[in-house]
Every structure is written in structure tokens, then in C-alpha cells.
Amino acid sequence: MKDPTPQDPHPSAWRERWLGLRNRLLASPRFQRAAAAFPLTRPIARRRSRALFDLVAGFVYSQVLLACVQLKLFEQLADGPRSVAAIAVATGLPEEAARRLLAAAATLGLVEPCGPARFALGVHGAALLGNGGLADMIEHHTLFYADLADPVALLKGERTDTALARFWAYAGSPAPGALPDAAVASYSRLMAATQAFIADEVLAAAPLAGRRSLLDVGGGEGAFLCAVAERHPGLTLALFDLPAVAERARARIAAAGLSGRATVHGGDFRRDPLPEGADTISFVRILHDHDDETVLAVLRAARQALTASGRSGGRVIVAEPMSGAPGAEPAGEAYFGFYFMAMGRGRPRTPAGLSALLNAAGFHRPTLVTTRNPLLVQLVVADARGP
Numbered sequence: 001m002k003d004p005t006p007q008d009p010h011p012s013a014w015r016e017r018w019l020g021l022r023n024r025l026l027a028s029p030r031f032q033r034a035a036a037a038f039p040l041t042r043p044i045a046r047r048r049s050r051a052l053f054d055l056v057a058g059f060v061y062s063q064v065l066l067a068c069v070q071l072k073l074f075e076q077l078a079d080g081p082r083s084v085a086a087i088a089v090a091t092g093l094p095e096e097a098a099r100r101l102l103a104a105a106a107t108l109g110l111v112e113p114c115g116p117a118r119f120a121l122g123v124h125g126a127a128l129l130g131n132g133g134l135a136d137m138i139e140h141h142t143l144f145y146a147d148l149a150d151p152v153a154l155l156k157g158e159r160t161d162t163a164l165a166r167f168w169a170y171a172g173s174p175a176p177g178a179l180p181d182a183a184v185a186s187y188s189r190l191m192a193a194t195q196a197f198i199a200d201e202v203l204a205a206a207p208l209a210g211r212r213s214l215l216d217v218g219g220g221e222g223a224f225l226c227a228v229a230e231r232h233p234g235l236t237l238a239l240f241d242l243p244a245v246a247e248r249a250r251a252r253i254a255a256a257g258l259s260g261r262a263t264v265h266g267g268d269f270r271r272d273p274l275p276e277g278a279d280t281i282s283f284v285r286i287l288h289d290h291d292d293e294t295v296l297a298v299l300r301a302a303r304q305a306l307t308a309s310g311r312s313g314g315r316v317i318v319a320e321p322m323s324g325a326p327g328a329e330p331a332g333e334a335y336f337g338f339y340f341m342a343m344g345r346g347r348p349r350t351p352a353g354l355s356a357l358l359n360a361a362g363f364h365r366p367t368l369v370t371t372r373n374p375l376l377v378q379l380v381v382a383d384a385r386g387p
């Protein structure tokens with residue numbers, strides 16, 4: 001599999017000349033004044049000015065969103081419009097502060113004015129309510145935001161003790177298998193809460209028809225496995241994760257009434273063999289956390305587990321945000337690129353990069369399977385023919 005042509009890596013001479021001319025004009029205060037004054041170009045000048053204002057003020061917008069989530073404003077409006085006074089009481093804000101927050105949230109489409117001093121959910125507020133886990137992710141971003149307080153230090157690699165590196169306890173741990181529940185609980189809860197908008201996309205695209213059994217490696221608390229169980233009632237299920245996380249998964253799987261169908265294994269996939277018996281192994285938001293050496297070792301362990309006792313027909317499904325994939329969104333790549341930098345490890349890989357690792361691990365015919373929402377997740381699927 002080859003990566004698609006990168007974005008215009010060597011612009012033509014004409015394009016460079018055009019860019020030079022355009023940028024000299026746009027950077028000229030005289031041109032900006034003339035464009036703002038001339039009636040035909042004034043709307044364009046205003047649009048450009050507003051777009052630049054949104055970039056400059058963007059950090060205020062994300063904090064307005066955080067305030068709405070922390071105050072559970074969207075839940076307060078879930079049953080219909082309410083008055084500013086009622087929202088002030090429900091959120092514990094002084095009325096003037098509530099009015100100010102609502103006005104800011106309305107500019108972002110989070111709420112919508114409807115009648116004098118009354119507000120309803122806006123399109124983004126409604127979509128946020130409908131996407132389980134987004135509120136958790138927005139609250140989680142307080143850590144990411146703190147790590148981005150000095151972006152240049154982060155870019156220069158001068159920040160090592162970051163909030164995200166501490167949050168993802170396994171990331172820097174020499175013995176992740178020994179991590180206690182206290183060290184894994186927060187990230188496990190967050191991953192379980194945000195699995196909803198990943199599992200839908202993965203399971204809509206994953207080739208699971210006709211498969212007998214699925215092992216979800218790094219399966220967390222089992223939220224993905226529970227989603228698989230619901231969509232594929234005939235599949236036998238298994239999960240592998242760190243011992244402390246596996247304990248959490250056992251509880252969730254028991255609570256879902258799936259203990260008879262799903263087996264949970266605790267271990268360290270960097271050291272321990274993966275459980276045998278499954279004909280399909282999934283890695284959902286796993287490989288991008290690790291360097292190539294670890295990924296190669298884990299994929300080799302997966303192939304070993306799929307072909308043990310001479311079995312053939314095994315399949316691996318890698319599901320994570322990817323870079324440079326058809327339909328991938330540069331905004332998603334930028335987000336995850338900075339996220340991994342703050343986390344101190346990991347990176348989004350291209351489909352070709354993942355395919356090279358799958359081939360090196362002995363898998364065959366790695367194939368990109370695009371999802372309905374490439375911004376969040378894409379799949380690469382490969383076969384583990386016989387030994």
C-alpha cells in the first residue's frame with residue numbers, strides 16, 4: 001500500500017511566484033485598507049478579518065465550551081428552551097455572568113437565542129449531547145490545555161513532565177503490568193466514555209462477517225467488546241489488557257451479562273504472549289501510542305496467537321486515527337500530532353506505515369478500510385496466513 005501523494009511538496013515556479021505576489025498584497029496595510037474600503041472587496045475583507053479574529057480568540061472559545069460542559073448547560077437545555085434567569089439559578093451563576101456565557105455560547109452554535117432572554121440548545125450543543133463521551137473529552141482537555149500553555153517549549157522537547165504523560169500511566173512506565181487501579185482508572189474511564197463514537201465507526205467498517213472469535217488487545221474496560229457483542233451475537237469474545245485494567249473489564253463484562261461469552265486476560269503485551277484461540281485480533285487506539293519496535297513485537301505476538309497450532313485464516317484489524325490516508329482530515333492529524341507530543345510518545349501513522357509494520361510482522365495483504373468518519377478513526381486489515 002502506498003501513501004497518497006503528499007500535499008504539493010514541491011510547488012511549481014508559477015505557484016511560488018503567485019504565492020509571493022498574493023502574500024505581499026495581503027501583508028500590505030495599504031492593500032488591506034483599500035480592500036476594506038472598496039465595496040466589492042469589503043465582504044471578502046470582512047470574512048478574512050473575522051476568520052483571523054477566530055484564530056486569535058480561539059482559546060476563549062474553547063474555554064467557553066469548557067464552562068458550558070462543567071456547568072452542564074447542555075443538559076439543562078435538553079428538555080427545551082429556558083430563560084436566562086432559570087439558567088443562572090440552575091448553573092449557580094450570577095445572572096449577568098450567565099447572560100455573558102450564553103451570548104458567547106450562542107456565537108459558537110452551542111446554544112441558540114429563542115425569544116427575549118431565552119435560550120435553546122444550538123446545533124453543536126445538541127450534537128455534543130448526542131455524542132457520549134465528548135463532554136468527558138472536553139473536561140480531559142484541561143490537562144492538554146495546561147501542557148500547551150508553553151507550546152514552543154513543547155515543540156522544542158523541553159517539556160517532559162507533562163500532565164498528559166502522567167495521565168497515560170503506561171506511557172512512561174517500565175513495568176505497566178504492575179500499575180495499580182489508581183494509576184489506570186482515569187484513562188480507562190475516559191476511553192470507555194469516548195468509545196461510543198469510535199465503536200460505531202469501526203464496527204460499521206470492520207470485516208467481521210463470518211468470523212468466529214475476536215480478541216481485543218488493549219481493550220480497556222471492555223466498552224468496545226460490549227459494542228461488538230451487541231452487533232455480532234455469534235462471536236466468541238476475549239480481551240487483553242494490563243492486569244489492573246483487566247479487572248475493570250471483568251466487572252463491566254459481568255455487569256453486561258457477557259461473562260459466559262467473553263474471557264478477560266491480564267498481562268503486558270510487550271512481554272507476555274497473547275492468548276490463542278481467536279481468529280480475529282483487534283487493536284483499537286493502541287498502536288499509535290507505541291514506537292515501531294514495540295508495534296512490531298506486538299504484531300508478531302498477534303500473528304503467533306492467530307497461527308498457533310497450525311491455524312490459518314486469522315485476521316488483524318488495526319483501528320486508529322491515521323495520517324495521510326484518503327479522506328483523513330489535516331485538522332485531526334494536527335490535533336493528534338500535538339496530543340502525542342504532549343503525551344511524550346506515540347504518533348499517527350500513515351496506512352502505508354502501518355502496512356509496512358504488518359508485512360514485517362508476517363501479515364499479508366494489508367488493506368485500508370475507510371470509515372464514515374476518517375477524522376476519528378480508520379482501519380487497516382490484514383491476514384495472518386498459516387505459519
Ligand SMILES: CC(C)=CCC/C(C)=C/CC/C(C)=C/C=C/C(C)=C/C=C/C=C(C)/C=C/C=C(C)/C=C/C=C(C)/C=C/CC(C)(C)O
Pocket residue numbers: 127131134137168197285286288289339343376
Ligand atoms: C436541520 C437538521 C436538524 C438537520 C439537517 C442537517 C443534518 C443532517 C445535520 C447532521 C447532524 C449530525 C448527524 C451531527 C453529528 C455530529 C457528530 C457525529 C459529531 C461528532 C463529533 C465528534 C468529535 C468532536 C470527536 C472528537 C474526538 C476527540 C477529540 C478524540 C480524542 C481522542 C483521544 C485524545 C484519544 C487518546 C488515546 C491515545 C492516548 C491517543 O491512544
Ligand SMILES: C[S@@+](CC[C@H](N)C(=O)[O-])C[C@H]1O[C@@H](n2cnc3c(N)ncnc32)[C@H](O)[C@@H]1O
Pocket residue numbers: 170176184188191192195198217218219220221224240241242245267268269270283284285286289
Ligand atoms: C488508548 S487506550 C485504548 C483503549 C481501548 N482500546 C479504546 O479504544 O478505548 C490504550 C489501552 O492499551 C492498554 N495498554 C497499554 N500498554 C499496554 C501493555 N503493555 N500491555 C497491555 N495493555 C496495554 C492500556 O491499559 C489501555 O487500556
